[in-house]
Amino acid sequence: HRIGNRLSVGTPECVQVRYEKFTVEQAVETIGFGRFHVLLFVIMGSANIVEAMEIMLLAVVSPEIRCEWRLEDWQVALVSTMVFVGFMVCGVLAGYIADRYGRWKVGNDRFQLHAYFSLLTSFAPTYGWFIFLRSMVGCGVAGVSQGFVLKTEFIPAKYRAYLLPLGTIFWMTGSMLIILLGMLVVPTMGWRWMIRLSITPSIILIFLFKFIPESARYNVSAGKVDAAVKTLQRIARMNRASLPPGRLVEPALRERGSWRILFSPTFRRTSLLLWYSWFVASFAYYGSVLSSSELLEKNLLCVINADAEHQVKHRHESGLCYCIPFGSSDYQ
DSSP states (O other), rough: OTTTTEEEEEEETEEEEOOEEOOHHHHHHHHHHHHHHHHHHHHHHHHHHHHHHHHHHHHHHHHHHHHHOOOOOHHHHHHHHHHHHHHHHHHHHHHHHHHHHHHHHHHHHHHHHHHHHHHHHTOOSSSHHHHHHHHHHHHHHHGHHHHHHHHHSSOOHHHHHHHHHHHHHHHHHHHHHHHHHHHHHHHHHHHHHHHHHTTHHHHHHHHHHGSOOOOOOHHHHHTTTTHHHHHHHHHHHTTTTOOOSSOOOOOSSOOOGGGGGSSSSTTTTHHHHHHHHHHHHHHHHHHHHHTTTGGGGGGTTBBBSSSSTTTEEOOOOOSSEEEEOOOHHOOO
């Protein structure tokens, strides 16, 4: 017989009471898709706007710093390299720390780190300072991946297949925003003001991030069952739903954030295939996107006796070399 949230098993003379149990996955599926997930999708998706703006910013700024500091080709290329070095190193660390101390904490701290160093970049006095600060920006942007993790852990399974890829809309939005910002700001106010204005979405996102709770999956894996229940109850209220009957029961994980899990027999093949897929996709995508400005090289490099129809933006002391800035057609 069912008694409240319990099941009673046995004869009238001797009744054994067994409480019902549920897991985080069962709770997520029972609550279903609702207002909380729309909020989650928009806020965490907006993190991709920030990431795209910081990556695409390299294509806009490269010709400007080349002219201002008279950089060689390898020095311009090193800027992008250092950004991705910071992204790679801190991406590995962010995943480990998020498994140990929480997805929300890492995501929130990384957004603040990114905004801070991005602002400092706009005041960089020399090329050396610029590449150091941009590498720290890459370190901060690496925390954006925690937004994807939070979406995956909170969205019901049947919605993940199309909602997660749909998030690329935010990436495309960020890519177009930074190009438009460059078109409007760089010719009149310069690249430093473009960077200062580009951190606006990051600052807004830092405040919006407060509306997203810590992952319930992380909390139960860390043994914080009460915190996980409160999170699930909050989501249920927002979605006007209820939790499954019973109590949340999931064993705490002894080993969290260990790279050895990725090479265990269960995940080894999946890990290697995903890593190779990401390598190919990133190599092709970033290679083509970040080289787009190099395809317009005739408008970037210093040239002798520049055409009169071009606006001369920089003239070096030697008087022999001119830098021709991007025009509207180049940004388009």
